[in-house]
Amino acid sequence: MKGLHLDGVCRQAGGRPLLENLELRVAEGECVALLGPSGCGKTTTLRVVAGLDPLSAGRVLLDGEDISGVDPALRRVGMVFQSYALYPHLSVADNLTLGLKIRGVPAAEREERLSRVLSLLRLQDLRPRRPAQLSGGQRQRVALGRALLRQPRIMLLDEPMSNLDAQLREELRPELRALLSGAGHPVLYVTHDQQEAMGLADRIAVLDQGRLQQVGDPRELHHNPANRFVASFLGRPAINLFPPLEGRQLAVRPEHLRVVSGGGLPARVVRAEWNGPQQVLWLDTAAGLLRLLWPASSAPPDTLRVDWDPEHTLAFEASGGDRLPRPDPAWNGDLIRFLQH
Amino acid sequence: MMRALLLAWSLGPLLWQLRTSFLLGEVLVGGGVPAGGSPWTLANYRLVLAGDPSLARVLLNSALLGGVTTALTLLLALPCAYGLHHLHGRPRAWISAGLVGAALFPTVLLFLSLLQLARWFGLANHLLALALPYTALSLPLAILLLRAAIADLPSELEDAARLDGLNALQRLRRIVAPLLAPAVASTGLLVFLASWNEYPIALTWLSRSDRLTLPAAMGRIASSSVFTIPYGPFAAATVLGSLPLLLLVLLFQRWIISGLTQGAVKG
Ligand SMILES: Nc1ncnc2c1ncn2[C@@H]1O[C@H](COP(=O)(O)OP(=O)(O)OP(=O)(O)O)[C@@H](O)[C@H]1O
Ligand SMILES: [Mg+2]
Numbered sequence: 001m002k003g004l005h006l007d008g009v010c011r012q013a014g015g016r017p018l019l020e021n022l023e024l025r026v027a028e029g030e031c032v033a034l035l036g037p038s039g040c041g042k043t044t045t046l047r048v049v050a051g052l053d054p055l056s057a058g059r060v061l062l063d064g065e066d067i068s069g070v071d072p073a074l075r076r077v078g079m080v081f082q083s084y085a086l087y088p089h090l091s092v093a094d095n096l097t098l099g100l101k102i103r104g105v106p107a108a109e110r111e112e113r114l115s116r117v118l119s120l121l122r123l124q125d126l127r128p129r130r131p132a133q134l135s136g137g138q139r140q141r142v143a144l145g146r147a148l149l150r151q152p153r154i155m156l157l158d159e160p161m162s163n164l165d166a167q168l169r170e171e172l173r174p175e176l177r178a179l180l181s182g183a184g185h186p187v188l189y190v191t192h193d194q195q196e197a198m199g200l201a202d203r204i205a206v207l208d209q210g211r212l213q214q215v216g217d218p219r220e221l222h223h224n225p226a227n228r229f230v231a232s233f234l235g236r237p238a239i240n241l242f243p244p245l246e247g248r249q250l251a252v253r254p255e256h257l258r259v260v261s262g263g264g265l266p267a268r269v270v271r272a273e274w275n276g277p278q279q280v281l282w283l284d285t286a287a288g289l290l291r292l293l294w295p296a297s298s299a300p301p302d303t304l305r306v307d308w309d310p311e312h313t314l315a316f317e318a319s320g321g322d323r324l325p326r327p328d329p330a331w332n333g334d335l336i337r338f339l340q341h
Numbered sequence: 342m343m344r345a346l347l348l349a350w351s352l353g354p355l356l357w358q359l360r361t362s363f364l365l366g367e368v369l370v371g372g373g374v375p376a377g378g379s380p381w382t383l384a385n386y387r388l389v390l391a392g393d394p395s396l397a398r399v400l401l402n403s404a405l406l407g408g409v410t411t412a413l414t415l416l417l418a419l420p421c422a423y424g425l426h427h428l429h430g431r432p433r434a435w436i437s438a439g440l441v442g443a444a445l446f447p448t449v450l451l452f453l454s455l456l457q458l459a460r461w462f463g464l465a466n467h468l469l470a471l472a473l474p475y476t477a478l479s480l481p482l483a484i485l486l487l488r489a490a491i492a493d494l495p496s497e498l499e500d501a502a503r504l505d506g507l508n509a510l511q512r513l514r515r516i517v518a519p520l521l522a523p524a525v526a527s528t529g530l531l532v533f534l535a536s537w538n539e540y541p542i543a544l545t546w547l548s549r550s551d552r553l554t555l556p557a558a559m560g561r562i563a564s565s566s567v568f569t570i571p572y573g574p575f576a577a578a579t580v581l582g583s584l585p586l587l588l589l590v591l592l593f594q595r596w597i598i599s600g601l602t603q604g605a606v607k608g
Contacts, residue, residue, distance in 0.1 A: 050504060077504060
């Protein structure tokens with residue numbers, strides 16, 4: 001089995017579980033994005049793989065070999081830290097090549113690899129500068145360069161583009177993608193940005209409170225979420241959750257709500273957010289605030305009625321949030337009728 | 342207003358000494374100015390520089406001893422502090438408590454037993470041998486100060502260095518030590534100062550006049566005459582003795598305030 005395998009990884013610190021029984025496989029050349037709210041354990045996961053944090057149970061396997069006990073210096077992981085962690089007293093060039101120097105790579109080869117990475121990340125002009133003399137985005141690129149230069153067996157990226165402006169991020173995305181998948185090693189990519197995760201990663205792993213919620217390709221997560229957390233965490237504008245009823249909770253994505261002339265739920269438009277390609281309408285209904293997509297060009301009315309195809313309804317357990325089988329259409333109608341009164 | 346008071350409070354005695362050092366002895370003890378003459382003189386300086394031992398020699402001794410003590414202390418304290426930082430749990434707590442205890446222990450209580458040691462090992466009147474007890478006495482505080490400074494470095498810097506393949510010694514030398522420069526400079530200054538000012542051990546270990554350190558020599562000047570206190574020469578020696586310290590502080594000032602870790606991490 002080639003690639004990276006987190007086999008039942010647990011990490012405890014301060015008497016609190018930070019990671020619980022994490023089970024994740026990343027194939028060679030595959031990029032898996034770790035997505036989740038702040039504090040859910042994304043950085044911890046990367047640190048465990050890098051060997052910087054100890055695990056309390058489970059194993060980390062690389063190409064079938066257990067590397068849980070291997071010294072981080074020998075694991076050959078490239079990692080971009082969330083805080084960059086550049087050496088402040090060294091120039092950009094020295095920051096990048098320190099590891100190569102330590103490993104005894106000859107000067108000519110160092111130089112060649114350095115200039116390749118520098119030009120890729122458009123950092124040539126910054127070679128002699130110290131980190132303090134760089135902007136946030138430039139620092140981030142240097143950190144990325146340092147990880148790339150290492151020619152690692154695993155690549156770990158902790159929000160490597162969070163400080164770049166939207167344009168540069170979008171520009172770099174295809175290059176980064178080519179770079180990451182071309183090198184043929186497993187990549188774990190932490191991001192807050194769903195767009196980035198969908199654009200860069202082959203699969204997305206959603207993490208919450210140290211527990212893996214679901215792993216799958218973006219489409220699957222979107223259309224077939226494993227639980228309420230995944231459903232509401234993914235997709236913008238966020239999914240509409242109806243009030244729980246009889247132990248379950250129904251949900252419909254904003255793009256699946258449709259405007260009808262008769263029947264359905266009466267709604268009052270309280271706010272319209274224009275975001276370029278379309279607008280998001282916030283509707284006050286008997287089911288609480290709902291979000292609805294509306295064409296960008298036309299002005300929304302003050303009141304309208306909404307409905308949805310029962311086929312698009314997602315049902316969750318009201319208490320635990322686990323996904324339930326799709327309710328039969330009659331139940332859906334019941335809900336609407338119930339809400340109408 | 343507060344600042345002016347504070348300044349007067351701390352600089353006043355120094356300036357008074359400076360004035361005293363340039364005054365004639367007769368003026369100092371209340372006699373009048375010799376007729377037609379000026380009260381100012383360089384005689385006090387001439388006296389201490391030409392004395393036995395010459396103050397120049399004494400200052401050289403003190404500087405040499407201070408330099409060796411500082412170098413030795415820092416060389417030992419840095420790896421100790423680094424090691425201590427990487428210990429965890431109970432051992433670290435115990436060692437830290439021990440160091441605090443050692444740092445707080447009054448040196449004066451030790452000088453008799455140290456003298457005994459000096460006798461046994463034949464260290465008396467060897468100037469640089471004094472660096473041994475001085476280093477030993479400065480180490481606890483130096484280790485504690487440097488450890489606090491290491492704890493302030495972003496820990497991810499070392500993590501990054503570990504992934505770069507640096508072992509503990511290489512991390513200390515190439516990452517931690519350079520970033521600690523300001524803390525090392527201020528700790529070194531403290532150690533140097535302590536050595537520069539130390540009296541009881543120097544007094545008991547050194548008797549040959551060409552080996553004396555500044556405090557021991559000052560002691561001699563002060564007790565050289567039973568009947569009059571030589572205010573003038575004493576003040577001159579004080580001024581000369583504080584000049585090198587002033588120089589050191591000015592020299593390292595830039596280091597001490599410059600924030601070297603800037604730009605390491607976000608924000
Ligand atoms: N050494 C530690 N000891 C105790 N708790 C820790 C330790 N390191 C991290 N934690 C806790 O573990 C949780 C997960 O932290 P982690 O840094 O992995 O979050 P994250 O998903 O990367 O969040 P963010 O998106 O904000 O970076 C947090 O609640 C954090 O407080
Ligand atoms: Mg994080």
